[in-house]
Amino acid sequence: MNKPILAIGTAGKLCSVSILLSHNDHITYNYNKNQVHSEKLIIMVDSVLKETKLKLTDLEAIAVSIGPGSFTGLRIGLSAAKGLALGAELPLIAVNEFDAMAVQVNSYLKPGILFNFAVKVNSDEVYFAKYKREEEFFKQISAIEVIKLKEVADRISDDEVIFGNVKYPGIASINGVSAEYIAIWASLFGKDLVTYNFDYLEPNYIKNFTIR
Amino acid sequence: MNIIFENVVNSVKETEKAACELSKLITAGDVITLIGNLGAGKTNFTKAFCKNFGINDVVSPSFAIVNQYDGDFKIYHFDFYRLKNSKELLDIGYYDYLNDDDAVTFIEWADMFKDVIPSRHYEVKIDILGDSKRKISVIYYE
Numbered sequence: 001m002n003k004p005i006l007a008i009g010t011a012g013k014l015c016s017v018s019i020l021l022s023h024n025d026h027i028t029y030n031y032n033k034n035q036v037h038s039e040k041l042i043i044m045v046d047s048v049l050k051e052t053k054l055k056l057t058d059l060e061a062i063a064v065s066i067g068p069g070s071f072t073g074l075r076i077g078l079s080a081a082k083g084l085a086l087g088a089e090l091p092l093i094a095v096n097e098f099d100a101m102a103v104q105v106n107s108y109l110k111p112g113i114l115f116n117f118a119v120k121v122n123s124d125e126v127y128f129a130k131y132k133r134e135e136e137f138f139k140q141i142s143a144i145e146v147i148k149l150k151e152v153a154d155r156i157s158d159d160e161v162i163f164g165n166v167k168y169p170g171i172a173s174i175n176g177v178s179a180e181y182i183a184i185w186a187s188l189f190g191k192d193l194v195t196y197n198f199d200y201l202e203p204n205y206i207k208n209f210t211i212r
Numbered sequence: 213m214n215i216i217f218e219n220v221v222n223s224v225k226e227t228e229k230a231a232c233e234l235s236k237l238i239t240a241g242d243v244i245t246l247i248g249n250l251g252a253g254k255t256n257f258t259k260a261f262c263k264n265f266g267i268n269d270v271v272s273p274s275f276a277i278v279n280q281y282d283g284d285f286k287i288y289h290f291d292f293y294r295l296k297n298s299k300e301l302l303d304i305g306y307y308d309y310l311n312d313d314d315a316v317t318f319i320e321w322a323d324m325f326k327d328v329i330p331s332r333h334y335e336v337k338i339d340i341l342g343d344s345k346r347k348i349s350v351i352y353y354e
Contacts (some may be wrong), residue, residue: 034312072305122307123243123330207302 003060004052006045006084007183010037010077011069011097012119012165012176017044019052019059020183027051028180037076045084056088061194063093063186065100065177067204068127068144069119073176074203082198092198093190095182101174102131102138103188104181105163109133114141116156118164118171121146121207126166128152137188146207216334216350223344227253230348231260234336240285241313243330245322248338253346254320257336261318262287273320277304286315298325 001023009016015037018028029044031037049055064081067074085092098117109115113133118126126149130141147155149166156162163174186193195201216237219230238244244261246254259270267283273291281287288309295301310317310330322329332354339347 034314070305070308070311071302072308075305120311122310123332 001060001187003058004054005061005063005093005183005186006048006056006059007063007065007095007179007186008041008045008077008081009065009097009100009177009179009182010041010073010080011065011067012073012174014176014178015040015044015073016176016179016182017041017048018179018183019048019054020180020187021052023184023187026180026183028178030178032175037073041076041080045080056084056090059088059090061085061091061093061186061190063095063182063190065097065179065182066094066201067097068121068206069097069176071203071205074205078201078203082201085198089196091194091196092201093186093193093195094198094201094204095185095190095193096144096204097177098127098129098131098144099140099189100177100182100185101163102140103185104177105172105174106133106138109161111135114156114160116152116160116162116164117174118149118152118162118166118168120164120166124149125207126152126164127206128155130155130160144204144206214352214354216352218347218349220341220345220347224253224256227257227346227348228260228263230350231257232264234334234350235261235264238316238334240316243310243317243319243333245329245333245335246318246320246338247323247335249340252338252340254336254338257338257348258289258318258320277301278309286312288312288315288317290317290319292319292321292324295324298328301325301328 005020007018015031020026129144132139163172255272265284267281273279279289335351337349
């Protein structure tokens with residue numbers, strides 16, 4: 001990473017914007033409220049740029065969460081990121097929401113432990129994936145899929161941890177990733193995903209939405 | 213499945229009473245489906261329900277697909293009548309509305325696309341018995 005990365009996360013209730021200045025330093029603004037994303041996102045980007053005294057053109061890239069998560073939230077985040085990137089001639093890095101969440105929770109977990117994410121699709125279904133904490137970083141064990149909330153119990157054993165925003169015994173609440181982790185993921189693993197060709201970049205809805 | 217009540221009503225006034233009865237059971241996050249033929253009084257029932265929460269601007273969402281009202285509760289009012297398939301709903305962020313735990317959601321013509329109705333919901337079924345005579349059944353599904 002040569003220059004700072006701007007990251008945007010709008011997949012959940014949390015509307016989050018961050019500038020990662022170096023591997024350890026970041027400034028992050030979070031707005032944890034439903035239905036403010038379209039109203040606040042650009043103001044938050046502006047504030048974080050002012051705070052760091054940076055211009056968009058000083059950045060290396062814009063990293064954005066492409067989900068899975070809220071249909072509307074992802075559309076807001078991705079359109080804003082595309083607009084900013086196009087205007088400032090910056091590349092985009094599309095980051096999987098669950099991978100960024102794995103970066104967020106990883107350091108709290110013991111190596112070897114299995115951890116899961118269950119994020120609400122609707123009242124009956126969840127986006128679900130399993131990860132494993134490694135000595136360094138983590139490994140994805142199962143691909144993200146849509147399963148019934150009732151089936152979550154069959155997918156995890158007692159010694160595993162679960163994060164998400166659904167009602168489930170022992171779940172650690174997480175309402176969307178804080179954007180610094182999107183930037184950190186992008187700076188660590190996003191090298192191959194840097195693209196200027198983002199016209200057709202779409203949210204990773206997983207569930208089959210018809211987009212027009 | 214649990215039948216909450218079955219009332220035969222003879223006037224709009226009595227429909228309002230039934231709506232008031234249901235409104236006492238509803239909390240934020242609940243989904244209420246409305247099933248009945250054209251002119252059965254689905255929108256009227258919703259109107260009467262919303263009155264109890266200080267909302268007086270309820271109109272039929274047949275054209276707009278979804279209306280939003282702000283009162284003591286936030287209320288989303290869907291109408292599936294004009295839709296060709298349920299994918300059109302996903303296209304407007306249907307689940308973002310339903311996942312809003314601070315709001316109550318009404319869905320008219322919900323029987324058209326049962327695949328997108330959450331398993332836990334209240335169903336209001338209105339049968340036309342005469343000019344202004346209706347049978348209103350409220351059923352709770354878990």
